[in-house]
Amino acid sequence: MKKILNSLSEDEYVLILETKKRQLAELDEDDLIALHTRVRQARNKYTKNYRRAGSVKVGEKKARGAGKAANVRNAGKAEVFEGALSRVSRRLATVSRQSARDLKEERLQRARNGAPSFSDIDTSKGKVPTSGKARVDETRNSPGRKKFEASSIAAGARRQAKKDKRR
Secondary structure, X not given: OHHHHHOOOHHHHHHHHOOOHHHHHOOOHHHHHHHHHHHHHHHHHHXXXXXXXXXXXXXXXXXXXXXHHOOHHHHHHHXXXXXXXXXXXXXXXXXXXXHHHHHHHHHHHHXXXXXXXXXXXXXXXXXXXXXXXXXXXXXXXXXXXHHHHHHHHHHHHXXXXXXXXXX
């Protein structure tokens, strides 16, 4: 593992260091999402390189086992980034759950504060003071509805004509 970490470029090594527990503890949800994206992209890059190089080597060496042995470095890098991605994913899940709990609690608190008490309820006889707006089906006049109804009528007329023709 140490050998693979030493073979990483400086940017990749810094990215791996950012996924350590102490560094993850300092990040908020948005920063974790950004880090998760960067680590996932690096993992995908090395996984893709491993698969592509492996398929070429299998063609050259005529054996999957021999092709795998020649492609260890890419596999190791993909594994390192997979581990880093899992650390970031776990931390992101924890922070997201906490954030969701906080938002839910805040929403419930607002609802509790804004809820009317029973003494505020009007004690009228239960009648609505206004007559309200007359409800009219507006969908009847839409072009789509007219086309649908015309199509349905035409289909019925065709069925009836077919029946009449048989008699």
